[in-house]
Amino acid sequence: MKQKVIGIMGQKGGAGKSTLTNIIPNEILFKYSKRKKDCKILVLDVDTQRSNSDLRERDVDILKMEIPSPFYDGLDKDDQEQVRLMRTKFQFLNAKYGWKPYELKTVEMEPNSINRGIEILNSDGYDFVFLDFPGTLDQEGTGDLIEYVQYMFIPTAKNTYDINSLTRFIEQINDIKWERLESIVFFFNKFEKIKDRQYNKVQTEIVQRFGYPFMRNRINKTSIVESDYYNSLLPMSLNINLNTQEVYPLAGVNFSQFTDELLEIVNHNNKA
Ligand SMILES: Nc1ncnc2c1ncn2[C@@H]1O[C@H](COP(=O)(O)OP(=O)(O)OP(=O)(O)O)[C@@H](O)[C@H]1O
Ligand SMILES: [Mg+2]
Numbered sequence: 552m553k554q555k556v557i558g559i560m561g562q563k564g565g566a567g568k569s570t571l572t573n574i575i576p577n578e579i580l581f582k583y584s585k586r587k588k589d590c591k592i593l594v595l596d597v598d599t600q601r602s603n604s605d606l607r608e609r610d611v612d613i614l615k616m617e618i619p620s621p622f623y624d625g626l627d628k629d630d631q632e633q634v635r636l637m638r639t640k641f642q643f644l645n646a647k648y649g650w651k652p653y654e655l656k657t658v659e660m661e662p663n664s665i666n667r668g669i670e671i672l673n674s675d676g677y678d679f680v681f682l683d684f685p686g687t688l689d690q691e692g693t694g695d696l697i698e699y700v701q702y703m704f705i706p707t708a709k710n711t712y713d714i715n716s717l718t719r720f721i722e723q724i725n726d727i728k729w730e731r732l733e734s735i736v737f738f739f740n741k742f743e744k745i746k747d748r749q750y751n752k753v754q755t756e757i758v759q760r761f762g763y764p765f766m767r768n769r770i771n772k773t774s775i776v777e778s779d780y781y782n783s784l785l786p787m788s789l790n791i792n793l794n795t796q797e798v799y800p801l802a803g804v805n806f807s808q809f810t811d812e813l814l815e816i817v818n819h820n821n822k823a
Pocket of ligand 2: 568569570598600602684685686
């Protein structure tokens, strides 16, 4: 199998699993697009909260929306502006780099849908498949899909960090009969440089207690993910200036650097 199955998973309570399962695939794809290399990525949304499925549905509606139309005309000025901006940026990246975002499929927690998910995982049709799991692994049905994870990335947000729920999670994964698992790595999300020492302390504690390594790159806390602009269609690390036709990294946002390290891990040190 060439396909790599990645799970950004772990503790419940908003550590950023769904957010990063949306962001990282587009960051990978953008790296490949820039180099004119093909890459196919699928996000399988296994979480009944449907965070990423709902986001993608909204985004597809935005791309398909007719302007003008009764629906568009009914939006307030800010939303109209946001819709036009996203569409224009999408078209711009598509024309310049042949840009396409990741594919998304939703897995419902019923046998037929789970079986379809498993078929996809067995079909080896993608370069990368990302699975978005709920915060607990007890959800009926997720068990069959978890076994496919090869690379597990565990986000830890210091403010929601809870050693008890983490301990439970680690116990749960230790009980799973892994056939394909290659690595388990922790990382910090919502990192704030001024609290560096507190992060280092938590990192030492987790490494000592569970023995799993941390990623060098810590994902900065950023307002982009809470903004109206947040979407599933575009690389979130980019600033796209439509006037000057320039594309450059958004200051303070380090999704791209993090993605390089993630690719090093899953490609065993071969860069994309
Ligand atoms: N790097 C970041 N900077 C700022 N806010 C972030 C960052 N990553 C995630 N968030 C915010 O944290 C909140 C929780 O994120 P998310 O829904 O991705 O967590 P989750 O781990 O999927 O939670 P759940 O266990 O409920 O599925 C969201 O409001 C999201 O916008
Ligand atoms: Mg989630």
